[in-house]
Amino acid sequence: MATIFSKNKGRSAAIMDLSVSIFVVIIMIMIVIPLPAVMLDFLLILNLALSFTILLLTLFTKSVLEFSSFPTVLLITTMFRLGLNISSTRLILTVGSAGDVIATFANLVTGNNIIVGAVIFLIIFIIQMIVVTSGSSRVSEVSARFSLDAMPGKQMSIDSDLASGLISEEDAKNRRKDLERETQFYGAMDGASKFVKGDATASIIITIINLIGGILIFTVQNGMGVMEALNQFGKLTIGDGLVSQIPSLLISIASGILVTRSGNAKSFGSSLVPELFSTAKVLFILSGIMLVFSFVPGFPFFLFFMIATAAGAAGYLVNESNQKENNRLAQEERATIAAKRTERHRNHENTIVPHQIDAIAIEIGYGLIEIADETKDENIMNQVLVIRKQFAQELGILLGPIRIRDNLQLGSNEYVIKIKGNEQAKNELFMDKALLLMPDGESVPVKGITAKEPAFGLDALWIETSDRELADLHGLTVVDPLTVMVTHLKETIRQHSHELLGRQEVQALLEGLKEKYNVVVDELIPDVLRLGEVQKVLQNLLKEQIPITDMVTILETLADYGTTVKDSELLTEYVRQALKQTIVQPHLDDTRTLHVVTVHPDAEEMISQSIQKSSAGSIPVLQGDVINHLFDQVKSIHSHLERQGIPHVLLVSPKNRPALRNLLAYNFPELAILSLNEVPNEIAITAEGMVDKVN
Template sequence: MATQTQQPSKKKTTMMDMSVSIFVVLIMAMIVIPLPATILDFLLIINIALSFTILLLTLFTKSVLEFSSFPTILLITTMFRLGLNISSTRLILTKGDAGQVIDTFANLVAGNNVVVGAVIFLIIFIIQMIVVTSGSSRVSEVSARFTLDAMPGKQMSIDSDLASGLITEDQAKKRRNDLERETQFYGAMDGASKFVKGDATASIIITAVNLIGGILIFSLQNGMGIMEALERFGKLTIGDGLVSQIPSLLISIASGILVTRSGNSKSFGSSLIPELFSTAKVMFLLSGIMLVFALVPGFPFFLFLIVAVGAGTAGYLALQTEKKSFEQAVAEEQAQLSANRVERDRNTNDAIVPHQIDPISIEIGYGLISIADDSKDENIMNHVLIIRKQFAQELGILLGPIRIRDNLQLGSNEYVIKIKGNIQAKSELYMDKELLLMPEGEEVPFKGIAAKEPSFGLDALWIESNDKELADLHGFTVVDPLTVLVTHLKETIRQNSSELLGRQEVKQLLEGLKDRYNVVIDELIPDVLRLGEVQKVLQNLLREQIPITDMVSILETLADYGTTVKETELLTEYVRQALRQTVVQPFLDEDRVLHVVTVHPDLEELIGQSIQKSSAGSIPVLQGDIINHLFDSVKRLTFALETQGIPHVLLVSPKNRPALRNLLAYNFPELAVLSLNEVPNEIAITAEGMVENVN
């Protein structure tokens, strides 16, 4: 059966090969053998039909790989047109007639005025030669260069996906084959586009030969008058040129469309209409602009009005589509939330193998089980989804699923938050009470259980739920148990965000950027830095609460300095300087002024001279009394500023910043240490104090 199925397919392939071979041989024969006018007409019609076919194919093609034979077709159609040019020239110069198609084109365009026809022909030639062909050739050249440059990185990406199990061996083979075909296509198009330019040049030369040769032959040899010969052969020449140039222009346009698709996976029409007319604001603005033009004296009012009404209608339809899309997105999100409530940790359970620890987990006592009840609208799982989105937007990290499980070893009201299996936070909740934050210096007219707000260590009181409204009336801040847990979870994740960013998470971040910024990623990894080195830099940024949302700037900075600098601590400093607007933003006051505490120059010099590097980073090795003096001075200054509610940072020299930050990190984890290079020039600085030198 397999043999019987293969035989018709093989026979069909053989017939197609023979047909194409015969067609190419006939093209060569046309150059030598004279063709009758009727056959020439038929071949000219075939040429026009073939050109329209190629143009329409490029409009409906979704990928260049669907039309990978286009460069070869470009060569064959060019030779076909040149063969037709030679045949038509032979008929014009020998018989003074080139068939009905050429004659009709000449009369249709030129009419009774040869000059008009000549001008139109020259305009078409200029459009093709200078605009379409030149642009297509440049795009083909650039596309070929970038495709070839990106090929090693794409190959490595395929190998990486295969090694990580994201794709199968067959999918990897197909991707490699598609990549090779795409590279060959753009390389071939770079050369094939020269055929079109040469064809246009040959056409203008042949046109001149037809005109001059026809006038000379029929005026000198056949006794025809000069003006009569000019009129007759001028029309024939124009008709012959148009019959040749119009198909050539169509194929040139097809070539330009095909090489400028920018990797779009849709056909030209299906991507053009939504992108051009689907933005309601643009359509309404266009409608308003057209109405303004309609009211200008001298402009055709009704024509502009028709366009304005059309644009307004398109805007209204686009607005309705946007509303439906938004409603559908909301409905899908609600359905997803409902599914999450029903299935809960199903995906996480499937992904976890025996003995694998969770990146983030919450364990609760039996008295808090209701906080994870899927049947309730307000439960911890709904907030977990919001937390993951929030951290993706604010810090730029992708959090995995957060597991919630009960632990009978905990107290009834206790919970613990674990990061990679280690307890990072622990506290108590009372589900039938509310947490009132104690104001400083004021007495609270409520009885309750004294406690500490777990996120920030504030004095608090668990009061009865019935007292909540009264506490609100007195202006006290009251928080429900679920919000207490969610806030504590967020702060714990924020403090440990650097530990949650592993190599796998970094790879996922880069994969999300690769479609738009593959150039910088392919340049950086692995030729300049390894994935682990990029991870260390990102962890250093997160350790000081600097968002990594601007990954493009981070990667570009690493690519700039990574060739000469391999120390991750120094690379981190370069990245911080590139992100200086982001670094300084959280510490500005309402007037965008940065309040700073400086270090005495002599103490700065002493610190700089005592810096030693280790695997844990730079640190100044100072005498005990100097360190105690430094800590006391920093504590005194920061306490005074915090009491006044003034946001502030410690401003030091770029050389000392990493070492001084490492020294102060344990005792002053909330104190931001910035260098002078991390403060933009336009930011005003106010000095609030100085860490004095040791006397």
């Protein structure tokens, strides 16, 4: 069966090749041998039909590759028209007639006024020569240039898709072949468009020859009057020119349509109508404009009003269609989101261990559901990815997935942040408002709902989004609800980062280091310290917001001291001293000066003598009035420096630092406590106050 089909296909191709060859030979014969008027009429009609066929074909073509033979067709049809021009000229100059087709065209266009026919002929010539042919030629030239310039990039794209497995070897071969054909097409069109321009020029020359030659021959040789000859040959000349120019114009338009097609895989009509009449606003505006014109004195009211009504009705129908389409897309989108959510929950249920608690979770009220809408560019899901990356870069910890779920027991606008199943933060958001941070001691030009910024406890107002521009003009800080939640989440995670660093996370960090620093990891664990002991040191660092990004230095320090020291608190102090550049950096001012609050030597001595060890770490055991006096002085100095905007730390002796940190951490969590050994020698120090001794 396949053999028979192959033979039939080959026979058909041979017949088509022979037919085209015969047609080209006939064109050459037409130039030399005179044709009778009947044959000329048939060939003129055939030329007109062929031109319409080519024009319609270009309108329905989806790609230039579907009509890649067009440049050659352009040459053949041009030669065919020139052959017909020569044959008609021979008949006009010899017998004073050129058949019924030319005579009918002449009578239809000129009627009783030869000047009208001449003007129409010239207009058609100008349209073809200056507008269509010139534009098509320029587009062909530019398309050929850009097609050649883009060829290396397209070739690389094909190679890339093939290498990544997106396409097969056969697909790549076909795409390369199509790319080569497309480039050849635009290159051929760049030259073939000159045929049309030359054809138009030759047609006007032949027309002038017909007019002048016919008048001279029949007035001089046949004794015809000048006006009679002008009237007869003027009509014949115009008819001949129109019969030649109209098919030429059709093919010129087809050429322009083909080379100006964009890269969409649709026919001209199927892409034009949706693009031209798909915007209801445009149709409504058009209806209004036409309606206004209908009332202008002198304009035909009915015609303008009819078009205005049609445009308005079309706009209404398009608007209804767009709304239905939007509703359909929204339903499909919701269905897709629901399917993804169901799949995600199913995967989550399959992978999670029974009774396992999420390390980090956010629960939201039903009024905040849109903040987790994955179809929007700004959503909490995208921000979670950014947060995990930031903590990996800034603190050096690898956060696990952050679960986000709705909780109908919460208020509509409430959310809760949980760490290991325990509620650590709670706040309220208004999705239709923005949060204005209140400047200290200043009034604001807008009204709103009094609130507290949840991450840092600043006074704030929930204002309408329409007032945001006014607040921005006054230099006030305004943040959107999503940013409020994200900032709150980041600060909550930062405060509890030490709780999120378990043995599994430490093991993952060490595995990541082994590729480049396997020596220090293998030396430390398990020969010097156990994994749990390393975890305790890292947790102690994170409690005081010390990043563990420099794991190599941390592990080398633990390897140096771990053979003789097993106390995690003391090991932490040794690591802190090794990380002193990292520790002191956030507390320097613009001049790289460290502002410190010191403790009186007598108070230092008293604290040193009262330190006791416990399972929770070192702590000074002092009288209640002594502790109150210490707290009051620290609070007074700390608040004073904060109001002045001076970054500062509490600088104490290395021996007392862990104990003082444990004592002050609850009341002053944001106050950094450094030891003298943690300040590099090159850092300038400025004393801003002193905690006095207790009398």
